[in-house]
Amino acid sequence: MLIKQALYPLFYGLSMPFSLASLIQKTGQSLLLPVYHTVSNRPLPHIQHLYQLKNVAQFERDIDYLLKHFKPISNADIHEYSVENQTIATPSFHLSFDDGMRDCYEIIAPILKKKGVSATFFINPAFVDNQQLFYRHQISVLIHQLKSGSVFKAQQSAAIALLKDVNLFKKNLIHSLYQLTYHHQKILQQVAFLLGVNFKDYLKTERPYMTKSEILALQKDGFTIGAHSLDHPRYADIEFDERVRQTLESVRFITKNFPSSHKIFAFPYFSADISLAFFEKIKNQVDLTYGTSGLKMDVVDQHLHRFPMEGLALSPKIMVKGEYFLYLLKKKLGRNIVTRI
Numbered sequence: 001m002l003i004k005q006a007l008y009p010l011f012y013g014l015s016m017p018f019s020l021a022s023l024i025q026k027t028g029q030s031l032l033l034p035v036y037h038t039v040s041n042r043p044l045p046h047i048q049h050l051y052q053l054k055n056v057a058q059f060e061r062d063i064d065y066l067l068k069h070f071k072p073i074s075n076a077d078i079h080e081y082s083v084e085n086q087t088i089a090t091p092s093f094h095l096s097f098d099d100g101m102r103d104c105y106e107i108i109a110p111i112l113k114k115k116g117v118s119a120t121f122f123i124n125p126a127f128v129d130n131q132q133l134f135y136r137h138q139i140s141v142l143i144h145q146l147k148s149g150s151v152f153k154a155q156q157s158a159a160i161a162l163l164k165d166v167n168l169f170k171k172n173l174i175h176s177l178y179q180l181t182y183h184h185q186k187i188l189q190q191v192a193f194l195l196g197v198n199f200k201d202y203l204k205t206e207r208p209y210m211t212k213s214e215i216l217a218l219q220k221d222g223f224t225i226g227a228h229s230l231d232h233p234r235y236a237d238i239e240f241d242e243r244v245r246q247t248l249e250s251v252r253f254i255t256k257n258f259p260s261s262h263k264i265f266a267f268p269y270f271s272a273d274i275s276l277a278f279f280e281k282i283k284n285q286v287d288l289t290y291g292t293s294g295l296k297m298d299v300v301d302q303h304l305h306r307f308p309m310e311g312l313a314l315s316p317k318i319m320v321k322g323e324y325f326l327y328l329l330k331k332k333l334g335r336n337i338v339t340r341i
Contacts, residue, residue: 008314008322015325020069023324024091027331029295031078032070032093032320034062035266035306038101039108045144046137046208051311056107062309063115065316066093074118075224079262079288082302095119096290096306098228098266099134100127102207105214113221121210121218122228122266122290125253129211130203134232138188139177141202142195146174151195159194162187182233212257219258226264226290227251234269243274244281251286266290271303276340279303291338295327298338305338 015023024030038047039059047053054062066072070093081088095112097104100123112119126132133141145151156173163169163176166187170176180188192199210218219225227250229235235243251263263286267274271291279289279300291298293305307323309316330336 007326008312008318011322011325011329012318015321020321020324021091023321023328027295027324027327029324029327030088030091031081031304032066032091032295033096033290033304033306034066034093034309035096035098035290035292036108036308036310037098038103039111040103044206044208046133046140046202046206049140049143049147050136052313054310056111059108060111062316063095063111063117065320067115067117069320072117075120075226075264075288076262078304079264082288082304085301096122096226096266098122098268099232100124100210100215100228102210102214105210105218109218109221109223112223118222118224120224120226120264120266121215122226122264123210123215123250123254123258124228124230124232124268125250126231127209128215130207130209132231133199133203133208135180135182135185135188136232137208138185138192138199139180141199142177142188142192142197143174145195145197155195159191162190162194182237215258219260224262224264225254225258225260226266227254228266229268232268235267235271236269236273240275240278243278247282248285262287264288264290266306267292272338274340276300279340293338295323296330296336296338299340 036054039054039056041055070091073092073094075094078094095117096119097108100121104121127134160169160173168176168180168184168187170179215225229246230250233246247265251265255263265286267289270293272293287302289303291303291305292308294307296305298305309319312319327336
């Protein structure tokens with residue numbers, strides 16, 4: 001993110017002689033797939049220490065910019081073009097939102113309905129109805145607690161001792177927490193206990209995720225619901241069979257609870273290291289999949305790449321033109337297509 005924060009303004013400057021329309025034409029990439037997690041006007045402890053969110057005004061500015069230069073289309077439109085291997089002639093965009101955050105229902109959907117914009121919400125079954133807190137959100141909550149000044153030194157020392165005992169202490173406590181992975185969730189629970197944090201209480205009071213009834217309401221309003229793995233592991237950290245299980249079981253959950261004509265899946269984190277064998281394994285049970293490699297093509301026809309629109313303190317104009325200019329550079333270097341083995 002820090003690299004793009006520096007490079008996008010540079011690419012935008014280099015792209016100044018060209019209009020966005022000419023950049024779209026030069027790249028041949030008429031479909032833009034912006035992706036967000038949530039939008040909020042208030043700090044969210046479970047996200048605040050992971051990445052920078054857009055507030056409502058910034059989000060609306062993004063949407064207005066996209067509507068000025070692109071036509072909003074639905075996931076069904078994308079599926080039709082993809083299956084029939086057609087090119088989308090008119091510059092178009094489709095929004096998606098990952099992790100099933102509550103603000104998707106309370107803040108984002110009303111804005112999109114007002115502006116006539118379709119979107120897809122990718123859901124993790126484990127988080128629906130606030131049953132479980134995503135492990136990265138747990139880390140952010142713990143760091144928030146530490147930075148609030150409400151944790152005694154004795155509690156911090158106990159947490160440090162625990163992490164040292166299992167060889168997971170690096171530099172300092174906050175840095176160590178950032179290094180914990182999907183496989184360290186039991187350790188996270190123990191650290192939380194030592195720091196006086198109860199994740200179940202947090203889920204009850206903050207309600208970070210949408211309920212099943214809220215998701216159904218989104219679907220009733222015409223939005224698409226897709227799967228995003230069961231509980232958001234980094235696929236690079238789990239074995240092939242677990243990747244398949246996480247994918248197909250989450251798709252089945254969505255199909256059962258939010259029936260739709262298409263089965264769609266967005267990879268948690270990244271998909272660049274996913275093998276052709278994986279796509280072959282799931283192809284008869286998933287219609288369309290999404291990654292987050294920015295503006296790129298893929299050797300897998302039914303796998304599309306989204307463009308992250310949050311995490312950077314930049315205007316949509318700089319981000320979008322910067323991404324299109326970056327694609328031209330990738331193309332020149334032969335790196336505009338994701339290859340797989």
